[in-house]
Amino acid sequence: MKVLHAVTLHTPTHDFGGPTRVALNLSRGLRARGVQAAMVALGDGFDGPLPREVDGVPARLYQARHVLPRFEVSGITSPALLADARRLVRSADVVHVHLMRDLITLPIALIALQCGRPLVLQTHGMIDPTEKRVAQLVDVLGLRRVLKRADAVLHLTEQERADTAAVVAPERMAPAYRLVNGVQPQPPPAALEGPPERAEGESKAPTVLYVARVQERKRPQDFISAMPTVLAEYPEARFVLAGPDTGAMAADMLELAGTLGVGHAVEYVGALDHAEVLARLRSADVYVLPSVVEPFAVSVLEAMSVGLPVVVTRTGGLAPDVAAAGAGRVVDSRPGTDNGELVGRAVLELLDPAAHRAASRAAWELVRDGFTIDAVAGTLHGIYERVIAAH
Template sequence: MKIAHVVTYISSDGAFGGPVTVARAHCAALAELGHEVSLLAASDIDRPKRLVVDGYEEVLFPARRFSSKLGFAGMHSPELRSHLKDRARHFDVAHIHLARDMVTLPAAHQFQRDRVPYFAQPHGMIDGSKHPLAPIVDSLMTKRLLEGAQNVFCLTRNEEAEIRALCESASIARIANGVQIAPLPSYGDREQEVLFLARLHPRKRAQAFVHMAELLAPDYPSLQFSVVGPDEGDGSAVRMLIDRIGSPAIQIEDGLRPEDARSRLHAARVYVLPSVGEIFPMTMLEAFAAGTPTVCTDSLGIAEAARNYGAALVTDGSPEQLAEAVRSVLDSDQVAEQLRQGAHDYLLSELDIKDVALGLERLYQDARQSNG
């Protein structure tokens, strides 16, 4: 099959986060199954760019902004829209990593207009937003495109409820995120680093990580606490907090290329994600795959499963509980190994990208056949 995936934005600093990681993993696994796969996105470039990555084609187009106040929702790509106007009908099926933005919504509209079966995967980005523009966008585009999708892929019951509230008639299918699984990496030679690796968005709560580091740093003089990620609104506040604390053990860095981010996860002693309200954070799955003991909060969509498998230490998100959890990993090799093994078991049981790709392949084939 000729398969198109569309995601909002791909950049060298990984600013758009998890949806890009998921889209790339899908594309690589589907290409391995023998399909002709293209991933299309807006990007921080001046002219269209085409490259082959992991057996699939990545086609990037210049991103333009019509509003700096709307973040990614204020972004569009006329070149991508023109490309799809000419090429959408050449694909057998499309998979849109859908958000309320002017990249993926017009892309889904083009596939719908050209009668190409398409699937929508919102990654928790289409929710009960209180933004005053959300109802307008939903009435004009979002609801109709959800209704027209072969399936809307939801990660959790909560996300399914959000989609049902917006579009009761949507055909919802459950899907899991997945990662490439390898043997459990070594741990004894890790750096003395506790790592936050995510976008600096208020939802990610990097400031809670910094407060946690302030509690722990005096007791672990050889340990480094690192905040790493592109600024998505919280960067200045995090930097000011670090400067106020004044500890050389706490540092902040810009976002990394995906391959460098993976290397950093493999080198860390503990990964901490204090975010709230996220559905299925991909950095947690990548930390699991890296064999890095992980600390998270109980508001995540995968918190219950992570707790059941013993894959992560689940906290209420307060700096005090985060610190207590990190301390238990640092002070006990047994705790660290139990978390590493629990995470590996979770990946093997439920989150293998090969199984995800086989499920997508079946759905794509059914849609293609029913479309004639």
């Protein structure tokens, strides 16, 4: 079986985040099962030639052209990719498009329909009803067509399925299947005993980590605003802010830390490659992702895969799993509200040695038992076989 994964963008610093990482993870999992999975995408930010392989996955990357800068990722394309798209699509048994309203994935999905290839769409929580005129025009010109005529539409949560189906309502969307995100299983942590006990009068320096795009939707300000609460109990604690900077927001976060009088305790380390992300996760004590909306964060799964307790928000797709397993703490997050104290108190709870031990083990076991890429790839392989047979 030959599968083509189409995603919008890959950069050396993983600026596009989740969809590209999911496409790579799925491709690796499928290849381990003997499936010839490859990826096509735009490439940007590379100094030399675009790579032909990414994380062990064959990749056909085309230099991104920023034709509509106002629309950011949705406004980039490549005439060369679009010229080759029909040939690439025809070479595959299944075309798996990580769909958004853009100038790459939507055209590839439309071409797959024209070529009669089995088409699987994965929306990553990016497709829902909108009041934006340009997006509504995109829906009329092609998005609704692919959502109705695809062989399968994958969703992470029931809410995502309902939101995507609402785009084509009152007409019916293509058959929907749930597919969670998965990550590579990691060996059990060398020690699950948590932060060391403090002797009387002794201080310790835990590390609290944020690894995600630094953008408003991820609420890094709640990570920074949590610092005073944690530092009041652990004055030597260190906070690491990592991830691609969106709109120079990292500088604003460092300024906020200075205004709160805690600038000395935070470091912004920029974008990290995948190996660096795992290294940071292994060396941290608590992972924090205070997003207002987060369909199914791969970074949270990767944190838990190394036994790192997490603090996530109730609106995230993984929040029920984290809460049920005891793999961390779930907090409220309200737009326009400072949620820093809530996040800080949750971090303090997880820095308690006994609580940390329990959450660390629960986090590692949760990923091992339910969110490994092998299990997810097995489910996806079955979906492919089903749509090929039905097609």
